[in-house]
Amino acid sequence: xxxxxxxxxxxxxxxxxxxxxxxxxxxxxxxxxxxxxxxxxxxxxxxxxxxxxxxxxxxxxxxxxxxxxxxxxxxxxxxxxxxxxxxxxxxxxxxxxxxxxxxxxxxxxxxxxxxxxxxxxxxxxxxxxxxxxxxxxxxxxxxxxxxxxxxxxxxxxxxxxxxxxxxxxxxxxxxxxxxxxxxxxxxxxxxxxxxxxxxxxxxxxxxxxxxxxxxxxxxxxxx
Ligand SMILES: Nc1ncnc2c1ncn2[C@@H]1O[C@H](COP(=O)(O)OP(=O)(O)OP(=O)(O)O)[C@@H](O)[C@H]1O
Ligand SMILES: [Mg+2]
Numbered sequence: 001x002x003x004x005x006x007x008x009x010x011x012x013x014x015x016x017x018x019x020x021x022x023x024x025x026x027x028x029x030x031x032x033x034x035x036x037x038x039x040x041x042x043x044x045x046x047x048x049x050x051x052x053x054x055x056x057x058x059x060x061x062x063x064x065x066x067x068x069x070x071x072x073x074x075x076x077x078x079x080x081x082x083x084x085x086x087x088x089x090x091x092x093x094x095x096x097x098x099x100x101x102x103x104x105x106x107x108x109x110x111x112x113x114x115x116x117x118x119x120x121x122x123x124x125x126x127x128x129x130x131x132x133x134x135x136x137x138x139x140x141x142x143x144x145x146x147x148x149x150x151x152x153x154x155x156x157x158x159x160x161x162x163x164x165x166x167x168x169x170x171x172x173x174x175x176x177x178x179x180x181x182x183x184x185x186x187x188x189x190x191x192x193x194x195x196x197x198x199x200x201x202x203x204x205x206x207x208x209x210x211x212x213x214x215x216x217x218x219x220x221x222x223x
Contacts, residue, residue: 090157
């Protein structure tokens with residue numbers, strides 16, 4: 001029997017600006033099982049980042065229900081969410097978010113340190129090798145290409161041994177060749193290691209290669 005990794009009921013995020021209320025995510029019902037590879041697609045402003053930030057426990061929900069690995073986290077405040085996501089969830093962002101003064105290897109090693117897990121350079125080296133970067137371990141981010149930076153970010157996300165990976169437009173700053181290569185890496189992690197991957201993308205070519213597409217429009221699921 002498959003494990004439910006994420007379950008939402010009427011998940012909603014409102015942003016209150018002075019006069020208007022933005023329904024960024026509006027009543028989303030969703031179930032994601034272990035081992036799935038899911039693409040969240042939709043036009044700019046449709047709520048992809050807002051949804052991923054809630055699923056990744058980076059942002060508190062406004063209303064509805066959110067369960068992560070069977071735990072109801074709906075009522076937990078933003079500060080309390082740190083403990084939920086620490087060590088459970090891996091993140092990859094469009095802008096790579098690497099620390100500029102640390103080498104590729106040090107960037108990967110830092111993730112377990114922040115997650116209060118045991119960090120080991122052997123694990124970090126193994127992960128860099130897995131993403132095809134063992135030759136670049138001592139490079140600083142500015143000495144890496146965009147595609148290489150994103151590989152480091154993926155290795156870093158995996159260093160905490162996460163239950164699932166959230167990737168918000170991971171190929172948004174890459175050319176098409178590097179986009180496909182990063183996408184292949186994520187697909188391989190999914191098919192060979194069973195890593196659950198939830199990614200947002202604008203790229204229909206990539207979306208079509210995912211086992212499941214969730215289409216968002218105005219904060220609502222379309223399909
Ligand atoms: N902090 C915020 N305060 C107010 N409104 C916000 C905030 N963050 C996002 N929004 C609004 O919520 C809606 C959804 O934004 P979101 O960033 O989730 O969209 P997106 O689908 O990720 O877009 P993109 O493809 O451009 O990244 C938009 O209308 C946006 O303007
Ligand atoms: Mg976004």
